[in-house]
Amino acid sequence: MEIATPVGAAILALELSNLAGVAPPAPGAILVAAIVFTTLSAGRRAGLIATILAVIYELLALSAARPAAATWPNAAALALLAAASLVSVMIAGMLKNRAESLAYSLARRSAEESLQAERSQAQRILHQLPLGVVVCDAASGDIVFANEKAVAIFGPDVNRIRSVGYPCIFHLAGGRSYSPHEWPWTRCAQLRAAIDEEFLYSRADGRLAIVRARVSPVAGADGRPVAAVMSVSDVTHRFDDADGIAHEALLPATLEPAPCSHAPIFVE
Numbered sequence: 001m002e003i004a005t006p007v008g009a010a011i012l013a014l015e016l017s018n019l020a021g022v023a024p025p026a027p028g029a030i031l032v033a034a035i036v037f038t039t040l041s042a043g044r045r046a047g048l049i050a051t052i053l054a055v056i057y058e059l060l061a062l063s064a065a066r067p068a069a070a071t072w073p074n075a076a077a078l079a080l081l082a083a084a085s086l087v088s089v090m091i092a093g094m095l096k097n098r099a100e101s102l103a104y105s106l107a108r109r110s111a112e113e114s115l116q117a118e119r120s121q122a123q124r125i126l127h128q129l130p131l132g133v134v135v136c137d138a139a140s141g142d143i144v145f146a147n148e149k150a151v152a153i154f155g156p157d158v159n160r161i162r163s164v165g166y167p168c169i170f171h172l173a174g175g176r177s178y179s180p181h182e183w184p185w186t187r188c189a190q191l192r193a194a195i196d197e198e199f200l201y202s203r204a205d206g207r208l209a210i211v212r213a214r215v216s217p218v219a220g221a222d223g224r225p226v227a228a229v230m231s232v233s234d235v236t237h238r239f240d241d242a243d244g245i246a247h248e249a250l251l252p253a254t255l256e257p258a259p260c261s262h263a264p265i266f267v268e
Contacts, residue, residue, distance in 0.1 A: 044093030
């Protein structure tokens with residue numbers, strides 16, 4: 001329809017004018033205009049098909065007007081129509097491609113700016129939360145985001161929690177350090193389930209904290225986890241002597257590295 005309608009409308013207008021005895025001043029220009037419109041609306045290929053239809057119409061019209069004849073004027077008229085149509089198709093096709101490329105570029109830039117604005121807004125909101133938030137990549141376990149509250153709990157180098165050579169997170173019961181396969185975010189990605197856990201965290205200055213964590217998986221389009229989001233809070237204040245747990249018992253000397261078959265991992 002996109003191909004036949006403009007050319008068909010031009011042909012119909014020419015035939016009606018002929019029936020009315022009114023000779024259009026430039027019938028070829030009307031056909032070329034229909035071809036250009038077709039190219040701009042449906043593309044270069046549609047313009048070429050419209051050109052073929054217009055040339056066939058002109059050939060039939062000239063043959064009907066002068067049955068005897070494939071005269072040179074007729075041949076020249078057809079050649080001129082075909083040449084003008086092809087040039088118009090090429091130019092209109094180039095303009096259409098240029099316009100589409102420009103529109104795509106503008107749409108892509110707008111989408112990128114919108115996505116960046118939404119990402120910045122989301123990060124601002126996460127940074128203002130009174131709860132620590134850490135986002136880990138499900139495949140590698142790398143920390144890709146930590147908000148300000150998480151930094152306040154773990155220190156400026158949040159990646160310390162993934163260290164094996166110098167472990168800094170330990171089981172609350174017994175003081176044994178976590179092995180990589182025991183890390184809450186690793187188990188969350190493997191089990192594809194939320195995990196609630198409390199662990200000891202040894203800060204860079206040697207002070208110990210008790211951290212409560214909840215880790216939830218984030219699934220991709222295929223249902224597989226692509227990230228693990230861990231919310232953390234410092235609950236050290238709840239464990240005091242009145243609860244039967246003395247902080248003096250939680251000294252670094254009582255903490256033991258876990259036996260680990262994994263190669264040491266050092267996170268910068």
